[in-house]
Amino acid sequence: MEKTSFLGVLLIVVALMSSCVSAPIHYYTLMSSKPQSQLHPAVMPFVIDVLPVYVPEALDRPQFVVRNGLNGVLLLDNQQWSSNLGEELTESLSDQLSAYWQVPSSRGLADAASKRLLRVNIEVRRLDIWTDEKIVLVADWTVGFKDTSSIRLICRSQLHKPLGRGYQAIAIGMQETLAELAKVIAGTVDENGLLQCPSAFAS
Structure with a gap:
């Protein structure tokens, strides 16, 4: 009887300990492995300075923030x-713009002062992620040269990306969405200077 009671208590203790073990945290990056x-x-006769990307405070955190139903959100x-x-958006977009233009970033570049400086400012206005469904990104962005700061492009991009299943698909979908945004931005500047926005949001 005592042995049976001991085994029962032991099983309860093991069950309680198992319930206290938290699920592992999975980490992802927005830096694409595809050059x-x-x-x-x-x-391109310039270097670039991608300013810190603005993200709404509710989204500027390490945890995934995803939509839940019509008007709910989940913090994962x-x-x-x-x-x-x-920070992830800034590093990823800076890296991809450097690749598209084949120019370095001005950060840490010794001779940056001797080159024309192109500034890129990106502000995320909407980022909705529906798990297993889609990503919707709306961003306002400007590009202009430092020496002609009164002349710049003011543009907006609205991107929709279907998603596969699972959380890994969110990370891949975000990388692909940022690659598309970087390509759109890179298409507005060539060796001759500023071109035009891909929509009517130019000034």
């Missing part, structure tokens, strides 16, 4: 970016 090809054939503590979302 982007040069968008323009000519050598076990699915996280490797840093706050704003």
Whole structure:
């Protein structure tokens, strides 16, 4: 009888300990492992400065923030970016724009002062993620050269990306969405200077 009671208590203790073990945290990055090809054939006579990407405060965190139903959101503590979302977006877009233009970023570049500086400012206005369904990204962005700051392009992009199943698909979908956004931005500047927005949002 005592042995049976002991085994019963032991099973209860093991069950309680198992329930206290938290699920592992899975980390993801927005830095793409696929190198982007040069968008323009000519050598670009500038370096770029991608300013910190603005993200609404509710989204600027490491945890995935996904839509739940018509008007709800979920904060997924076990699915996280490797840093706050704003930092991830800035690093990813800077890297991809550098690849598309085949130019370096001005950060840490010794001779950056001797080159024309192109500034890129991106502000995320909407980022909705429906797990297993789609991503919707709306971003306002401007590009302009520092030496002619009064002349710049003011543009808006609205991107929709279907998703596969699972959280890994969210990370892949976000990488592909950012690659598409970077390609749109890179298409507005060539070796001769500013071109035009891909829509009517130019000034």
